[in-house]
Amino acid sequence: MEPLNDSSWDxxxxxxxxxxxxxxxxxxxxxxxxxxxxxxxxxxxxxxAFSLQEVKVWxxxxxxxxxxxxxxxxxxxxxxxxxxxxSNLIPALISSKxxxxxxxxxxxxxxxxxxxxxxxxxxxxxxxxxxxxxxxGKLRKIPGGREDVxxxxxxxxxxxxxxxKFLKLAADAEAYSSVMPEWGERPFSEFLGxxxxxxxxxxxxxxxxxxxxxxxxxxxxxxxxxxxxxxLTSIGIFGPGFGAVVxxxxxxxxxxxxxxxxxxxxxxxxxxxxxxxxxxxxSSSSDSSTTTEDAHSLLSKIRLxxxxxxxxxxxIGTHATLPEIHDLEPEQQTNGIExxxxxxxxxxxxxxxxxxxAEGSPPPAGVVVVLLSDSFPMxxxxxxxxxxxxxxxxxxxxxxxxxxxQCIIYTYTxxxxxxxxxxxxSAIETLLSTFSVxxxxxxxxxxxxxxxxxxxxxxxxxxxxxxxxxxxxxxNEKSGVLHLKDLSPSLALxxxxxxxxxxxxxxxxxDDGEGRGGFxxxxxxxxxxxxxxxxx
Numbered sequence: 001m002e003p004l005n006d007s008s009w010d011x012x013x014x015x016x017x018x019x020x021x022x023x024x025x026x027x028x029x030x031x032x033x034x035x036x037x038x039x040x041x042x043x044x045x046x047x048x049a050f051s052l053q054e055v056k057v058w059x060x061x062x063x064x065x066x067x068x069x070x071x072x073x074x075x076x077x078x079x080x081x082x083x084x085x086x087s088n089l090i091p092a093l094i095s096s097k098x099x100x101x102x103x104x105x106x107x108x109x110x111x112x113x114x115x116x117x118x119x120x121x122x123x124x125x126x127x128x129x130x131x132x133x134x135x136x137g138k139l140r141k142i143p144g145g146r147e148d149v150x151x152x153x154x155x156x157x158x159x160x161x162x163x164x165k166f167l168k169l170a171a172d173a174e175a176y177s178s179v180m181p182e183w184g185e186r187p188f189s190e191f192l193g194x195x196x197x198x199x200x201x202x203x204x205x206x207x208x209x210x211x212x213x214x215x216x217x218x219x220x221x222x223x224x225x226x227x228x229x230x231x232l233t234s235i236g237i238f239g240p241g242f243g244a245v246v247x248x249x250x251x252x253x254x255x256x257x258x259x260x261x262x263x264x265x266x267x268x269x270x271x272x273x274x275x276x277x278x279x280x281x282x283s284s285s286s287d288s289s290t291t292t293e294d295a296h297s298l299l300s301k302i303r304l305x306x307x308x309x310x311x312x313x314x315x316i317g318t319h320a321t322l323p324e325i326h327d328l329e330p331e332q333q334t335n336g337i338e339x340x341x342x343x344x345x346x347x348x349x350x351x352x353x354x355x356x357x358a359e360g361s362p363p364p365a366g367v368v369v370v371l372l373s374d375s376f377p378m379x380x381x382x383x384x385x386x387x388x389x390x391x392x393x394x395x396x397x398x399x400x401x402x403x404x405x406q407c408i409i410y411t412y413t414x415x416x417x418x419x420x421x422x423x424x425x426s427a428i429e430t431l432l433s434t435f436s437v438x439x440x441x442x443x444x445x446x447x448x449x450x451x452x453x454x455x456x457x458x459x460x461x462x463x464x465x466x467x468x469x470x471x472x473x474x475x476n477e478k479s480g481v482l483h484l485k486d487l488s489p490s491l492a493l494x495x496x497x498x499x500x501x502x503x504x505x506x507x508x509x510x511d512d513g514e515g516r517g518g519f520x521x522x523x524x525x526x527x528x529x530x531x532x533x534x535x536x
Contacts (some may be wrong), residue, residue: 004271004308009035011508012302012312014276015321017045018079018252019484021259022520023316023501025096028266029522030509035312036260036268038321039275039305043257045321046453047079047487049250049401055449075401076343076449077251080393080410081493082107082244082366084230085237088495092520093255101258104245105398106238108357108364110142112205113375113430137375137434142205144235144243144357159202166196166206171232176225184222188212191221208370211491213388213414215373241358244492246366249400252493266522276323278303279315281479300480314508315481319456322483336456339489341412342424348443349407350435354396365398368491369431376430379419387415390427391491406446412489421450455486482507 010032013020021043024036042048053071083089083104093099114137143149149163169175183191192198192206203216210227212219234243247254264270282298299311315322353367373387392411397404409431411424428445436442482504488494502519 004035004274004304004310007035007310008299009033009310009312011035011314011316012037012276012310014038014315014317015045016040016043016256016260016270016272017318017321018047018256018259018487019497019501020045020317020321021256021263022092022498023484023504024263024268025098025259025266026501026505026520027508028263028268029096030505030512030517032508034263034266034268035271035310036263037271037274037276037304039273041273043260043272044078044253045256045318047252047256049075049077049079049253051075052447073403074345074408075250075399076408077253077395077401077410078341079252079487080246080395081252081487082246082368082393082491083493084234084244086230086234086243087493088498089255089493092498095518096262096520096522098255098258098262101261102254103248105248105365106242106357106362107244107246107366107368108242108354108361110144110208110368110370111139111353112142112208112370112372113137113434114140137430139353139369139431139434140205142208142370144241145232155202159199162196162198163202166192166198167232170225170228173229176229180222180225185220187217188219188221188224189216191224204370204372207372208368208389208391211391213490215386215388217385239361241356241361242364244366246395246399248365248398252487273305274308275305275321276302276315276317277305278323279481281481298480313480316484316504318484318486320454320486322481336454337414337489338416338452338454339412339414340420340424340450340452341410342421342428343411343449344409344428344445345402345447346407346409346432346443347405347446348435349396349405350394350443352435353394363398365396367394368392369394371427371430377426379422379426381419382415382417382423387423388413390424392427392431393491414489424450453489455489 011027011034013024013027013034013036016036016038020036024034028034038045040048042050042054051071052074055076090099093102140154141148141152143152143163146164146167149155149160149167155163169179179191179195183195188207188210189200189203192203193200198206206228207216207219207224209231210219210224212223212227214223231243235241237243238245260268260270280301280303282300299313300315301309301311302315303309353369354364356363369392371390371392373384373389376390378384378387390411390413392409395401395408395410397406399408402408409428411427413420413424415423417423425448432443432445484504485496485500487497505519
């Protein structure tokens, strides 16, 4: 590789998270000269996947257990998002040919914990098992469609009819759109109870399908219905019984790395352990007399860690990977929320959670368990009515993230409270306690990690699917500095990620005309998949 110092580039991209990696791939294959850097010595940014040793380095200290496998037997995903089969990312991975370097596994059943907190003691030994189940709780499968509702014998006939009426509405985009003017900003629970007479007990599973990170009282119809529609209409696209997938070998980090390799095949240059120290914008960029053509020919000067200086017309990154630039005009207000994440390696595969979701479906490698705030013990300092649902996504050893005989549980909460870590640990411990009903001992937590990440350009409820915010990049276009949004902390990858990437790609390639080709539309290139990215 030629020296970086005094080199010039069309685009400099900072950070190798999923959005930056997809953009680098798209731009390099559209003929742009791309320098893609990362201040870290690993790919993936906030979406990285680490071995246990790498996690230990990352957090500086970690609890060690002799029953863990060797470090490289694990790949702890920092972005274990599930991807719905209707996600706009999947067609892009296919049209860009990078899907050949990826393997996706099915997400199977969704479960909800039904727990009575104050079960009374047994009157006889015969009732002991029942009382233990009441105390520990019982997992119930969440119906994923009409067939599941009819098959669930615990739902009475009246409730079955109410649920079927609701699911029919939710599966029809035109039908549910018609209720938005009246109901869109009202609570989803009120909508279910008033319009469909659905009992409160059956509202929980429907709320779970929304993946809402807000309490039930503040989850709106406008938020809930598009997400339930996405869930219902995704089932069956790639096989019977499931509607979402997870990438093998470390979640979204694997997609980011494959996109980086594809970007290198397109001519992009990759340099790790090389972040941005400072950016000097063109002095005339704020001159109103400068023509658009002249402004587009101006280059910013970027000083990199280590002392190298490069020039680029466009500088792309997230708020975490770009330094503050005082010369920029004020951007749209950025909302930052601190998300508490918790990851645990479990001594058991929890095999009973992973049945095939339907006849003929592939073995699932991921499942989702939902705990509503009234189904597990709360820290005393928390009000259960203000606590959002806790979603546990559980990955089996088939994902390559842990050895056979174990599984990994990922969870998070946007709750801003000192007790948030205790809340997540309580949720996992409550789930594990349900496995002790029929066995003398419950599965153990072998290793756990709690950490917090600041998510910007996000709210506790991500934007409704298909909604595009066109103002995010407008204010600083003239400077050539554009910010990509962070991934939503939601359990599912939102379509806004690729829409944001496409918006930036279109802005950068706007003057290229037909020569830029289609977004993520690439022909096969000799050597793709066999070569590695050029790296320092």
